[in-house]
Amino acid sequence: xxxxxxIAGMPSWDKTxxxxxxxxxxxxxxxxxxxxxxxxxxxxxxxxxRNRRYLKNPENTIIENRVGWSLSDLAIGGLIxxxxxxIYRITPLGERLRDKFGMxxxxxxxxxxxxxxxxxxxxxxRRKRKGKISMDNTIDDVEDAADVSEVLAxxxxxxxxxxxxxxxxxxxxxxxxxxxxxVVRLLSKMxxxxxxxxxxxxxxxxxxxxxGIINQDPLGTNTVYVQAKRYAKDNRVQRPQxxxxxxxxxxxxxxSGVFITTSDFSRSAREYAENFRIVLxxxxxxxxxxxxxxxxxxxxxxxxxxEIDNDFFD
Numbered sequence: 001x002x003x004x005x006x007i008a009g010m011p012s013w014d015k016t017x018x019x020x021x022x023x024x025x026x027x028x029x030x031x032x033x034x035x036x037x038x039x040x041x042x043x044x045x046x047x048x049x050r051n052r053r054y055l056k057n058p059e060n061t062i063i064e065n066r067v068g069w070s071l072s073d074l075a076i077g078g079l080i081x082x083x084x085x086x087i088y089r090i091t092p093l094g095e096r097l098r099d100k101f102g103m104x105x106x107x108x109x110x111x112x113x114x115x116x117x118x119x120x121x122x123x124x125x126r127r128k129r130k131g132k133i134s135m136d137n138t139i140d141d142v143e144d145a146a147d148v149s150e151v152l153a154x155x156x157x158x159x160x161x162x163x164x165x166x167x168x169x170x171x172x173x174x175x176x177x178x179x180x181x182x183v184v185r186l187l188s189k190m191x192x193x194x195x196x197x198x199x200x201x202x203x204x205x206x207x208x209x210x211x212g213i214i215n216q217d218p219l220g221t222n223t224v225y226v227q228a229k230r231y232a233k234d235n236r237v238q239r240p241q242x243x244x245x246x247x248x249x250x251x252x253x254x255x256s257g258v259f260i261t262t263s264d265f266s267r268s269a270r271e272y273a274e275n276f277r278i279v280l281x282x283x284x285x286x287x288x289x290x291x292x293x294x295x296x297x298x299x300x301x302x303x304x305x306x307e308i309d310n311d312f313f314d
Contacts, residue, residue, distance in 0.1 A: 009049040010063060016070040018105040019043070021090065021098045024080055029089040036067045072166070073107075078115040082173075118233065119165060126161045126284055149305055164287035167296065171262055171286075172230065177204065179230040182296065183260045183286075184212040189293045192216065192224050192258075209248035224258060225249045231263040233283070239268040246276050260286060 011019070016039070023039050024030060030038070040050065040063050052062045060068075071088065074080045079094035090098070093113075097105060110116060171179060180201045188199045194216040201212050212226035227245045229237060242259060249257045256277035264282045265273070273280050281289070291297055 009045065009052075010066060011043050013066075013070060013073075014106045015103065016066055017074055017107070017110060018101070018103045020067065020070055020074060021079060021094055021105065022103070024088060024090045025095070025098060029083070029087050032071075032086045032088060035088055036064055036071075039067050040064065073110055073116070076116050076119045076166075076169070077110045077113040079110065079113075082170075119169075122165050122168070122233070122284070123161055126164060129284060130157060130161070152303065152305065160291060163297065164284075164291060167287050167290060168262060168283050170296075172232070174230075176230050177201070179262070180211045180228045183226060183228045183258075184214065186286075186289060186293060186295045187212070187214055187224065187226065187258065189295055190289065208251070209245055210252070223252075223254060224256075225252065225254055226257065227259045229259075229261040229263075231261050233263050235263050237261050237263065237265045237269050237280075239266060239272050242269045242272050242276075242278060242280075246272075246278060262286065 019042050020035075020039050023042060024035060026038075043050075043063070045063065050061065050063060053060070054062060054065075071080070074094070075082060075088075077093075078091060079097060080088050081091050082088055097109065101109065111120075171182065174182075184199050184201055187193070192214050193199045196218050197214065197216045198218075199212070199214045202210050209227060210225050211228045214224040214226065216222040216224065225248070227248075229241075231237065237259070242265075245257060245259055249255070256279070258279045258281065259273070260281040262283040265280050270280060272278075289295075
């Protein structure tokens with residue numbers, strides 16, 4: 001199976017995605033690096049093309065990077081899935097589209113899938129909350145350090161938005177108990193636990209609507225009660241659920257708590273929470289906090305931008 005190449009000698013996105021689907025079908029599951037190598041081998045590229053690297057980021061080859069982005073798009077669209085870290089396999093949807101289109105699969109077919117459209121809506125909402133992110137300029141377009149800094153910040157924001165959106169998908173594919181441990185860990189890193197406090201996830205049965213308990217001091221004189229709901233995006237938390245949570249913490253002699261969900265809250269739920277000192281965290285805010293406090297993520301790059309210290313020369 002030899003695919004057509006574009007002018008630069010690299011396969012197009014369409015051919016890359018179609019090749020991935022064909023290769024991933026060859027066995028039940030693949031290690032990510034093994035899959036990428038197998039796909040690249042399928043292109044039969046000349047050595048000078050296969051080994052071509054970015055001048056400013058020579059760690060990975062350009063073709064490996066392209067395969068990685070196509071893998072990401074196929075996963076977002078629901079054609080392949082990641083049952084566990086670093087492992088890929090084709091989904092029933094992927095099999096149907098492979099059988100229907102074969103090597104004629106196009107980027108538009110994948111980007112028009114419901115799951116991909118849902119992903120795009122979430123990205124748009126994140127950008128809206130973040131504020132306008134200008135993606136029109138490149139480093140070559142700017143004239144001074146301030147402009148360069150702004151462009152780099154914009155591009156960093158855009159990249160991290162994609163990471164946050166993918167992170168939320170990973171959480172949705174995890175077990176509910178994992179999510180409960182995740183939110184307790186996040187709140188602990190945010191400082192809710194205090195230097196000598198404790199943080200626990202309550203047993204699955206008999207928790208009375210309380211999923212986590214964080215004592216901010218050894219004696220538990222100041223306690224934060226947590227509820228965590230791993231809901232699909234279209235399943236908003238409603239007012240009765242907030243009322244029930246408030247009743248649960250009230251029964252323990254407390255007046256406030258934190259309710260975290262992967263979805264969102266209805267307007268009436270938010271209005272009720274405001275009146276009873278209940279902090280609400282939706283899916284977008286959750287992943288914002290996870291990156292801010294580095295929970296379930298790691299720093300990929302940390303760039304420094306320098307300017308001349310003119311005071312030193314005075």
